[in-house]
Amino acid sequence: MRAHYYYHNFVVLLLVFSITLLVLLWKQLTRKNRNGRLPPGPRRIPLIGNLHQLGGGSPHVSLKRLSDEYGPLMFLKLGSIPTLVVSSRDMAKEILKTHDLVLTNRPMFYAPTKISYGGSDIAFARYGEHWREVKKIAVLELLSAKRVLSYRAVREKETSLVIDFVRTSASSSVPINLSEIFLCLISNVVCQVAFGMKFEAEKGYEAGLSNLYMMLLETQNLLAGFNTGDLFPWMSWIHKFDGLETRLEKNFRQADKFYEQVFNEHVNRNKSSKTGVEDFVDVLLRTQTDPSYNISLTKDHIKGILMDIFVAGSDPAAATLVWSMTELIKNSTVMKIAREEVRTKIGTKKMVEESDLHKLSYTKLVIKEALRLHPPAPLLLRETNEACTINGYEIPVKTKVIINGNAVSTDPKYWENPEEFQPERFLNNISDFKGQDFEMLPFGGGRRGCPGMNFAAVLVELVLANFLHCFDWKLPCGMKAEDIHMKEASGLTMHKKVPLCLLASIRK
Numbered sequence: 001m002r003a004h005y006y007y008h009n010f011v012v013l014l015l016v017f018s019i020t021l022l023v024l025l026w027k028q029l030t031r032k033n034r035n036g037r038l039p040p041g042p043r044r045i046p047l048i049g050n051l052h053q054l055g056g057g058s059p060h061v062s063l064k065r066l067s068d069e070y071g072p073l074m075f076l077k078l079g080s081i082p083t084l085v086v087s088s089r090d091m092a093k094e095i096l097k098t099h100d101l102v103l104t105n106r107p108m109f110y111a112p113t114k115i116s117y118g119g120s121d122i123a124f125a126r127y128g129e130h131w132r133e134v135k136k137i138a139v140l141e142l143l144s145a146k147r148v149l150s151y152r153a154v155r156e157k158e159t160s161l162v163i164d165f166v167r168t169s170a171s172s173s174v175p176i177n178l179s180e181i182f183l184c185l186i187s188n189v190v191c192q193v194a195f196g197m198k199f200e201a202e203k204g205y206e207a208g209l210s211n212l213y214m215m216l217l218e219t220q221n222l223l224a225g226f227n228t229g230d231l232f233p234w235m236s237w238i239h240k241f242d243g244l245e246t247r248l249e250k251n252f253r254q255a256d257k258f259y260e261q262v263f264n265e266h267v268n269r270n271k272s273s274k275t276g277v278e279d280f281v282d283v284l285l286r287t288q289t290d291p292s293y294n295i296s297l298t299k300d301h302i303k304g305i306l307m308d309i310f311v312a313g314s315d316p317a318a319a320t321l322v323w324s325m326t327e328l329i330k331n332s333t334v335m336k337i338a339r340e341e342v343r344t345k346i347g348t349k350k351m352v353e354e355s356d357l358h359k360l361s362y363t364k365l366v367i368k369e370a371l372r373l374h375p376p377a378p379l380l381l382r383e384t385n386e387a388c389t390i391n392g393y394e395i396p397v398k399t400k401v402i403i404n405g406n407a408v409s410t411d412p413k414y415w416e417n418p419e420e421f422q423p424e425r426f427l428n429n430i431s432d433f434k435g436q437d438f439e440m441l442p443f444g445g446g447r448r449g450c451p452g453m454n455f456a457a458v459l460v461e462l463v464l465a466n467f468l469h470c471f472d473w474k475l476p477c478g479m480k481a482e483d484i485h486m487k488e489a490s491g492l493t494m495h496k497k498v499p500l501c502l503l504a505s506i507r508k
């Protein structure tokens, strides 16, 4: 009798539970947007939303695949996060031009919050007075055309050192790891310009990558991924137990110690004597007392900005060089035209100097095409500051927005044979990478666009031109152009997954 009573209660409970679950599921599946009409998107399942539809591989590829089906404005739920995905030139223009002011916020994720000193930097700062002032300092002071020019000697010296290193390696017939060389070279320039010190210290290029690089790499890895707490904010507690918080704390302490040391050295040096060209830390310290800025930068603000420059400054420029050389070695006709241009215009001079770069129009097209086909930071992240209507759809406040730069710059509506590497396409096309045409967005666009474009462009041009001028490049023995691995590594910057290793011979 008693057993029958328990059995009866159990069945009733099971029924109630199943009906509740079914009702919840039904509500979730048939739910209309309470805020109005949302853009189309794939059907989501409870709890994880559309996460299962992203699959493995690069997120920009999965998002492009989905947007091919659902359109250039697509609404997803990544975990519990409402997300708008933008995948065409026209919609990118809507976001970055028409609605730029409403979309100037960066979403705040778990790891960046810690690493950026709580958004004290530029890249992860929330939209507002602080961001406006630090961005102004970046554009007018740190990365202005005049200041970029003032670092010409650093760029030329570092390029000549690396050319000397490749010259000595060229005779040994051992393939040269260009991925590593480019990263060391760019990081050396960025470190000298920003911190007044060399990245690889005095060890030279044969020393490979240093402890400082390992720290930088870990920072980049931590910044790159969506963590559980980013997709399900109510589950952020899990990072106390899954090791993420420990990793984050360790990396933050290491990086903070480094920035603190750089900061103190500059404060002490500035008190005694200051000579030569100002580096970024000198400039930031000087703006502390400059009345033209409505902000007096604290030590944490300065450290946050140094982190941005270190993280954002080296990696994308190095990736651009690697992809440019990869496409050149794959496309022998393009390589021949680029090499002929440099050698004809530069003649018998030992090296290309910055004052020669204006003569190298085809080299510029090669870089532009590499940036179109392989934008190093293909996903631009934004968040709505307020509810807005885009293309007739109502987008709620605090919606995360992902602009898929790669989908935009390979949009077949604007680009013929979009997947092919054809620098000539720009001969009759005024599209620029400055973000104003919206057909390609390697440096982003709108108010949040990259302030380091001029800095990066001249450095990449100088290095590539010299690599073409001084050496002939070949694939290692037995390898054919079609064997070149074109996959991207996942991370903050879209690097080539397999390092680019080529044989160099000194130009006859």
Ligand code: HEM
Pocket: 122, 123, 124, 135, 138, 143, 308, 309, 312, 313, 314, 316, 317, 320, 375, 376, 377, 380, 381, 441, 442, 443, 444, 445, 446, 447, 448, 449, 450, 451, 452, 453, 455, 456
């Ligand atoms: C080829 C090299 C580079 C590429 C492809 C690149 C690309 C980008 C992209 C796509 C963004 C996001 C823009 C957006 O959301 O609209 C960005 C932001 C940023 N970049 Fe660059 N970048 C490069 C070099 C540099 C350099 C050399 C520096 C500094 C030395 C730099 C500093 C920054 C900063 C501070 C931001 C944040 C801007 C903000 O949030 O307002 N970048 N970059």
